[in-house]
Amino acid sequence: MSVKQSGSSRGVTRRQFLAGTVGAACAAGLAGLGLVSYTRQASALPAYAIRPPGALAESDFLGACVRCGLCVRDCPYDTLRLAKPGEDVALGTPYFIAREIPCEMCEDIPCVVACPTGALDHSLTDIDKSRMGLAVVVDQETCIAFRGLRCEVCFNVCPARGKAITLEMQHNARSGKHARFIPIVHSTDCTGCGKCERACILEEAAIKIFPLHLAKGIQGEHYRLGWQEKDKAGQSLVTPDVEHKYNLPEGMGYDYEGQGLIIEEQAAETPYPDDPLETLNRGKDRI
Amino acid sequence: MANKAAIGQDALIEKGWWKSHQWLVWRRLSQLSVLALFLLGPWFGVWVIKGNIASSLILDTVPLTDPYLLIQVLLTRHLPETTAVLGAVIVLGFYLLVGGRVYCSWVCPVNMATDFAAWLRRRFGITSAARLSRNTRFWLLGLTLAMALVTGTLAWELINPVTAVYRGLVFGMGLGWTVLLAIFLFDFVIANRGWCGHLCPVGAFYSLIGRVSAVRVSAIRREQCNDCMDCFIVCPEPQVIRPALKGSDETSPVIRDGACTNCGRCVDICSKDVFQFGLRNSGKMNSQVANHQREVLS
16 A cells, blocks of 8 residues: 555546446445335334334334333333344334233333333323233133133233223033123223233233234224214114014013013913803904 | 554554553543443443433433434434433534544444454455445435435334444344444455445434534644554545645644544554644644644754
8 A cells, every 4th residue: 555546636537436426326225225125024013012102103103213222221020122133023122022021001101201202102191091002812712711611810910900801791502501701802991011911821822912903993984883873863863763563472572681582471371261251252352 | 664564563662552552442441331331220230321322311311312313203204302302412512522423433332343354454464345435325324314204214223233233232132243243244354444434324424523523633743744654554534634634734734524533543553643632623723833832842
């Protein structure tokens, strides 16, 4: 190497300059193309990865989170972690796996307070209003409640016990005489904390937290529920309400409250009284 | 010059080991201490600073945020909390004072890997080099900003090796070491000073701050230069030296190019003590003062 190498004052010809610039621009453009397709792929959040409470919608979150890990540091239960290179989650972003360490739903929500950018929305001050995901009873074949066994662990560990998960008593058709207590999740109260998934007694949990977009259906904008509309309007909005009538055999009634068909008291007796005169006296009005 | 045994031999003989290595030692100490401060928390439960290089909190009060990241966040059209904005202003102010690419040479851990690669190249006389424009990094910088704007996500952070390595060191490495290894091999085998000197958009961003930052290296005693070329050989951005060192009497001896990382290797390696740290706008004056001082001393 010598001083002469870099030559006279401006040793770059126009051609060299253009070639260099175009080369650099092309290299950058090429990198860009690769990055765009990689971005798509790398931004897809796997279903097992649950964002911390207050996380913005995933597409906004990936623009707002600077991957500093302050939420991870301030989580008192070591629930949160940052995605490492080689993991499926967008590099450096915070998440947790409910089956390993669920969210303990701290009342002061330290992870949200710690977030410097607002990727975890600071307007979230009531942890019960967070929606990290939604619990779903994904497998009714292995959940032992569906087999008529008493479990109810998910119901009992739920921080919103009796609200986010309720038990519905059903008839056990297998034994014919027992009940089944089926866990039902209600999205109105479930925060997606994951304690149910963590506690599920099965080898692989039958109740799992899914991201809301995977767990929830969305009904069409145009969809209306007749009875709700009727309540709102105070009257039926279609043809005038027809009073419902059962068309049942003579002497029978119908009781909705689980008893089904009932035979009315008077009709319980034979249509032909002991005294034949009575039958004659009833005459035409019966037929 | 012709029969010189090794780079820096002159300085070693004339100034002794400490004077010919002091900035390098300070710099390594700085890089390692910043890292150590971040590791005190997770390793020993002493929380002086929490977070990582992207954004952090000192003693639970002073926020720091990488301004380059914050700009990308703004481009995704997300309005950040004031904490992040304040943190970015503090960091920006700091580097405006001490030199933009001080981030690269005094803080960034990747620098240790690339310096090592460059040292190995010199040591083994490896001269193979892919030809890359040093401006590629500015194209990549523009690209990362455009990506934030277009995708609405911090796309660059999906692959940014600088933050990935730091996050890895503080939060758990995963496969992050492969990134560091890749950069090392790229610099060692493919392109001399390839990553930090040609490609890294983080460095490109901080070099923009460096164009106006206060503390600069100045070739204050440039008339003493004996053309030994040691500074050009050890400098990670040798193109920045020439205008200051070989300029005419009218031009400033201050290295004004933003690409200069203020690493101070030229200060160490020069047996004639041509270089010293100074302020951006005091160059000319200092030169005269220095001349005067020398006359007085001699």
